[in-house]
Structure formats: structure tokens, C-alpha cells
Amino acid sequence: MVAAYSLWVGYLFWKHKGKHLLRQHTQESKILIAWASQTGTAQALAEAYAANHSEFKHGVLMQLSAISPERLKEFERALFVVSTYGHGEPPDNGRSFFKALNRTRRNETELSHLEYEVVALGDSKYPHFCAFGEHIDKRLNALGASPVAPLVKLDHSKGEETAALAQYSSASVAVPAYEDFTLIRRRQLNSGPRHPLFEIDLYAGHNAQQWQAGDILDVLPMNTSEEIARSYTIASVSSESHIIKLIVRLAIKEDGSQGLASGWLTQQLKINDTVKAKLHVNPACHLTLNNKPLLLIAAGSGLAGIRAQWMQAAEQQHTAPVYVLFGERTRELDDILSEVIPAQALNAANVTVKRVFSRCPDHPMYVQQALQQSKDALRDVVNNDGQIYVCGSYDGMGEGVHHTLIRMLGEEQVQQLTDSHRYHRDVY
Template identity: 35%
Template sequence: MTVLAVTLCLSWLFWTLSVVWRHRKPGAAATALQPVLVAYASQTGSARALALQQQQALGGPAQASILPLSELVPRQLSQVQKAVFVVSTYGDGEPPDNGRRFYRELQNLTADTAADGASGVLSSLAYEVVALGDSSYPKFCQFGVDLFSQLARLGAKATAPLQTRDQQQTAAEGSVIWQSWQLVSRQRLNAGPEPGLYLLRFNTAQPLPNWRAGDLVAIKPYNNDQATARRYSVASVPADNELQLVVRQQVNEQGEPGLCSGWLTDSAGLGQRIKMQLVQNPACHIAEYQAPLLLIGAGSGLAGIRGHLAERAQQLQAGPAWLIFGERTATLNQPLQAELTRWQHAGVLQQLDCALSRDPDNPRYVQDIVAASAEQVNRFIGKGGHVYVCGRYQGMGLAVDVSLRTALGNAAYQQMLAQGRYHRDLY
């Protein structure tokens, strides 16, 4: 009995330590930093790629540390002589998800605290800010502008003016080889007069590259190197032995199809080769397969959702997954319905709820299901569950964020964000 008791106590202790380690506060453990730090905030991987280039230009890992802002707290800035911040702007001028906690803590510092208190001596910090943004949005590089100002307010010394870059013109994409993929199948997933939603399948004669659920592909319309690349969520995993995309055909006010979506869903012929570039998106990687996973999306957001379900299907003893998915109307050919049903029967998908925004009897959106199921959402996510949201930022993405914050309560919502359990692939 004594041996059994000791064994149980040790097992409990190791389990407790593992939970504490997984959910420790970011930056709580002392991190040995080089005199120069490159810190990045990235929603889709562009800032991370550019930050890695900055690190190499500064002498590599031997001379410069690199950290996402999600793993940095302001007091750690007292350990370095210079910090180079490479940050994207997300949504309506916001920080990316992996920079929100750091920026909130930075805003809460006062100049006196920063200069004299335990939070760090920002008056001895030299810094630069490289801001990435999309010049088609009115608040171009707004987070970079705000971060630059906050650091100056706290006494840090800028060694260069704020650098702004249009995300489409950065060197990050050009540093990766474009690979040729052949379009082998195109299937419309919806019916009726609404813009088509298409499942596209591609294969390649080259060695199949490695990618993760949550990653993206960049595509230049009509293989035109001068065109601005569009990014799409990857809907498959390497185990599928093909690359899949789910693309909504965009239509402008004149009824003309979008330059890239129209090409992919209509103009490109079967068998045509299309150049693509896989883009890592670590913010949307989910490695804790045993943790509960709430998937929320609408329309072409099914792409990222399908990728995560396919990845979980490859794991033994994966945790429960719950999908809340939205479309405009019910059609005879529901998006990938047969595959979703198969995953339900296999236990990969525990629960599936659909919201039809144009249903004549019960119109609703995915955020309505989250709000109506607030108690269940809270229990399901608990203290260790992950949430992945894929689809449009305006409308669905913002509304889901509000519903989640209400369902969880602000404290649990902030904890989920700080622990990297909230993944948003929104466009």
C-alpha cells in the first residue's frame, strides 16, 4: 500500500507540474537574452519571417535573440540593450493576437514605473520598430505607429524613424521558393444564385512539402509575378497526399469575379499548373491534440477547419472537437458534409452545429450559436481548451470574439489569449 501511495503521489505531482508548466504566465521563467532582441507580432506569419531575416542580419542567434511578443513581458526589456520590433497590424488597427497581452501590459506602465520600478528600465533601451500593414486599409501600420509612440513615452530611445512596409512588398514572400501545383479537381459545394464556394484539389510532381494545419498558401493571379499575391487557408494536411483549398468566388459591384478567386474557380482549366508558396502560420498551429478544440467558421472558413480536423484524425486519443459552422442557405450539396459525418462517426468530431443566415424559419449566425450555448462553451473550453476561428474578420470574426468574451468572462478570455489558446485565421 505504501508503494502504491507513493506512486500515486508522484503521478499527481508530475501531472500538476506539467499543467503548471503548460499554463504558466508568459515570460514568468527567466529567459537568457542576447544584448539585442528581435521581437515580433504576427497574425499570418509575415512579421515572423521578416523577424528571422532581421535576426540573421544582426549576426544570427549568437548575437540576437528572437521572441514572439506572446512570450515577452515588458520587464524583460531591461535585460537587453536594443530591441527591434517587427509587428503587423491586424483588423482595424489592432495588435495581432500574439501581441495583444504584451501591448496591454506596456500601456499599463507609467513613465516613472518604467524608469525606476521593477518593470524594467526602458530609459536605457534603444529600439527600432518595423511595421507591416496593408496600404489598402485606412489604418495602415497603426499598431506599429502606436507601439513606437508607447516605447518613446516610456523613455526608450529610437535609433531610427518608424519603418513602414506594405505587407505585399516585403521580402518575406520572395525568400521562399514558389512551387508548381496542378489543378486536378474543382467541385462546387453550394447551389443557387449566391457566389460559388469551391473545393479545389492540387497535386505536384515535386516532393510533397511539409506543412501544418493552420498554414496558408500565397497565389499570384494568372501566375503573374507582378500581381499582388492572395493568401488562402490550406484545407488539407500532407497525409492527404494533396493540397486542398476552399475558395469563395468574390464578385464586385459590377458582377465581375475577383481577379484571383475568379481565375481559380472558373478560368483556370483542369490540369493547369499554378505557382503557390506555402506560408507558415504558427499562430494557428495547435499542438495540444488531447485538449478540447472548438472550431468556428463560415463559408470559405471551412478550409482551415477542415485542415485541423484532418490533422486530428491522424492522432491517437485526440481530445473532443466541436464545430460551429455557418453558411447562407442549406443546399443539396452541403460543404463536405459526407466527410464531416464520417469524422463524427469516427469520434474525431464530437458535436456539429450549423447556422444558416438566410434560413426563412430560423436565420442565425455562428456567433448566435456561441451566445446561446454560452454555458456549454465555457465548460467545453474549460481551463485548457483551444478555440480556432476561420473566416471573414468583419462581421463574423468580430461578432464571434464578442460572444466568446461574454461566454467565458473577461478573466478567462484574457487567460486563453495569454496562453496562446485562441487562434484566429481571419481575412
């Protein structure tokens, strides 16, 4: 795997490095660089490739959802940089292309003129490693396109994605380096010893890079020789005294051991200790705050994401309706919204909050069931150019909310919301 990565990076730098210039929709270009990315890594890699490869001087750089198999007839060469999401699925901004590619038959769309490469991002610790990249490679080949190089797989669990991006740190594309953050506060938000959830405050310093709601902090645990970062959604906005807030659930494995990163952050790290981390821009979860309705949905540690979006909206004096659906286990131990959301934002006149608890003895409910009961809020958001943001575990909550939206709106409308950047998912 490392050999494959090295060959690819070597090829990238075979020609001289050019100026940082993102080529988009250049007239008469016959070269395409297409990306599909859930957290921004594949997008950053595609942009770096476009910026530093002279062969792509007049290339067209696009997200995958903006093109169709039929439109590939316009190009002679294509590079696809794509991640795999969930259970072998495409990222949200690759779903429409994925569906269209599956429907396309060779007698309808002949691509024998097209030469292509696929760089697939994934994590071999999970099933369906790089499945989406494999699928694109297979389908393009079936439509007559010719691979100019074997499929390249970059394994997150071996640091290959990070290494590929780091290769450009000395080039014209600036890649964030790990910086020192200081742990200044940590507290358990819920009560009781089971499933503890912590708020962690890291001081970023006055010179820290600015971030916005939806962005991620890649943390490098110092209790292991592995240099593999763990990613956490940032729960704060830059204006909050240069403090990056994280909300972290202590993971307990079947053998009783603690999760490597969550155990270090919530149990082992001491106040004033240093944390090596870097900001990770996540454009797919940047909301356009145009004073339109917002629907924020989260469960558990996904509270981090909706807190940041909520605070950013309040900071920008957002007066349109904000609908919040938040789920946890029990009301007695896990009713934590008021612990992390300032009272002014929580009680604002334009905010409607629904808390649900899956282990409540009287009325157990999951957040996707609360969504099913929130037809008026969803209608307001969809009909008035609003946005939907979902944060939390992919299994259970993330899948459940997505399927509920499809049942309520129809698959075509959900895809339209995704493609128009109005439906954002930060699920892990």
C-alpha cells in the first residue's frame, strides 16, 4: 500500500511544480479532475494535484455531483479522487454521479475515448475499504474507458492520506501542520459512570488559524507510537476566546479497555498538558447563513457539531427559525443541552428545541422518530431555502435520520438538497 502511494506521489512530482491556481471550468479543456469528499480530504488532495501538476494547467476541477457519465464524453483524460463513506457508500457529493453511473449502459454512453485514473481514500480498519473508488474504476472500465494507471488506494489507518497531503506542504498548496494546543479545562457533562461524555477545552492561541462551524480538529494521541490522527468535530467558533471545544465520548471496548484517543483525552491528559493537533477544513459542513430556517439534528457527541452551528448563527444575528432535535440516553443522567449551550442562545425567540431520550421509561424516542414528528419544521426549512445539518454516529442515528428524510421527502428531493449544499452530514 505504501509502495502504491509512493509511486503515485512520485508521479505527481514528475513534472515541475506550478503556481497555486485552482482551475475551474477552463474553456475547451479536455482534462477533468473530479473529487468526492465527505470531510474535505479528497477535495484537498484533488486541489493540490490540480495546483501542482503542469499537465493539468487547463484542467477542469469539479466535485463529482456536478458532472454526469454523459458529460464525460467531453473529456479525453480524467482523474477521480474519491473517498468511501459509511458502509462502502459514496460521499454525499458523489451520490448522484454514483446512481447515474450505475444506470448507464455502454450502448448509451460509449467512453472508449477516455483515459482515466482513480485515487481512492479509505480506512482498512473498516469493511468495504475504498469500495466507492473500486466501483468507479470497475464501471468506467465497463463503459469502455481505459485506465492509464492501476487503482491507487490511500489508507487512512496507515497515515497515507495525511502523507499524500503533507507531500504538498513544501509546494505551493499550504497544508496545515500540527500545532501545540493546551488543555485548559475538562469536565464530564452527564452523570454516572456509564457512557461518560466530556467537554474538552483546548487553548488555540492568538495566532491560531481561524475556523468555522463544521470544521474538524485532527488530534494526534501522544500515548502511542502510531502517528495516526483522530478527528473530532469542533464545538466552538473562533470568536470564543480562541478556545477549541470538543465533545468526546469515552469509548469502552468489549475487553474493557479504553479507546486510544478518547481515553487519552478524557482520562490521561492533565490540565496544561500539550495536545498536538491541526485544523481540518470541512467545506461540506459549512452552512450558508443567509437568514433562512435551520434544522440542526444530533445525538450524543454529535452535540459538538450543532453547538458550533448554533453559536455561529447566533453570532451572525440569525433571526430565522432554528429547529433543534437532540437525542441522548436518559433524561435523568444525560439532559446536557443547558450545560453547553449559553442560555441566551438556548432561550432565543427564534429557537425551538426538542430533546428526546432513547432509554426514557415513560416515552422512549430516538432522534429520527422526533424528526418524523417534526413535519412542520421540515416543511419550513425545505420550502424556504433553509438548511439541514446532522451530526453524530453514522450507525443508528445518521442512517436513521437519512432514511427518515427519504421517507418524508422522497429520495429525489433529498438528493436535490444534497447537491444544492442544503443538506449537510457530519456522521462518523
